[in-house]
Amino acid sequence: MERLISDLLDFAKIQSGTLTIEKSFKSISSLVLGSVELARHHAKQKKIHIRTEIQPNLPELNCDGDRIIQVLSNLLSNAIKFSSEMGVVKISVSVNDGSIFFSVKDDGPGISEENLPHVFCRFWQEKKTAKLGTGLGLSIAKGIVESHGGRIGVESQQGEGATFYFTLPNGEVTHSDSKKNLESEIQLEFNC
Ligand SMILES: Nc1ncnc2c1ncn2[C@@H]1O[C@H](COP(=O)(O)OP(=O)(O)OP(=O)(O)O)[C@@H](O)[C@H]1O
Numbered sequence: 001m002e003r004l005i006s007d008l009l010d011f012a013k014i015q016s017g018t019l020t021i022e023k024s025f026k027s028i029s030s031l032v033l034g035s036v037e038l039a040r041h042h043a044k045q046k047k048i049h050i051r052t053e054i055q056p057n058l059p060e061l062n063c064d065g066d067r068i069i070q071v072l073s074n075l076l077s078n079a080i081k082f083s084s085e086m087g088v089v090k091i092s093v094s095v096n097d098g099s100i101f102f103s104v105k106d107d108g109p110g111i112s113e114e115n116l117p118h119v120f121c122r123f124w125q126e127k128k129t130a131k132l133g134t135g136l137g138l139s140i141a142k143g144i145v146e147s148h149g150g151r152i153g154v155e156s157q158q159g160e161g162a163t164f165y166f167t168l169p170n171g172e173v174t175h176s177d178s179k180k181n182l183e184s185e186i187q188l189e190f191n192c
């Protein structure tokens with residue numbers, strides 16, 4: 001119930017443009033390890049192995065650490081929730097084209113081509129697994145990543161697992177600049 005209320009509040013803030021982002025420099029490995037720690041119990045229950053692959057010598061990231069842990073936790077919790085027992089979830093971070101590139105890859109059921117465009121839409125859930133959540137996690141993750149000037153996406157084929165990824169600018173980008181670039185691309189990809 002607490003989680004539902006806080007998700008609804010976060011979603012309302014994102015929609016009304018009032019989500020506050022409090023940035024400071026954070027070590028990337030501390031963000032990853034923080035989210036893995038939160039997922040540990042859930043993963044253990046399903047005997048799922050979480051692997052991390054963090055490129056050495058990554059710079060510190062100017063971000064809202066709690067919010068980025070929230071994004072990673074949602075991606076990790078989905079990867080664990082929708083996978084079968086004994087699966088493997090891999091969380092990787094690297095520098096790519098001047099941005100920091102995060103990905104969370106699972107070997108679960110994957111997402112069909114038909115459903116892929118809907119996953120970031122509020123309340124959207126695949127019918128078979130709809131009882132496992134409220135369908136807000138990915139739309140909140142998208143809002144948080146975009147508020148940092150980043151972008152989020154997914155690659156998947158049914159039966160072959162899913163890889164959710166997001167990028168965050170490595171350095172200072174003004175919110176309005178990054179928003180302009182993102183709006184056109186993201187509206188095309190995720191037409192809710
Ligand atoms: N790793 C994944 N593998 C397969 N399907 C996924 C995966 N991640 C998300 N999905 C699909 O996308 C839907 C939306 O995900 P989202 O995180 O927004 O909501 P949820 O997990 O159902 O609920 P909530 O996160 O609010 O508790 C999921 O219900 C599921 O159908």
Ligand SMILES: [Mg+2]
Nearest residue numbers: 078133137138
């Ligand atoms: Mg979720």
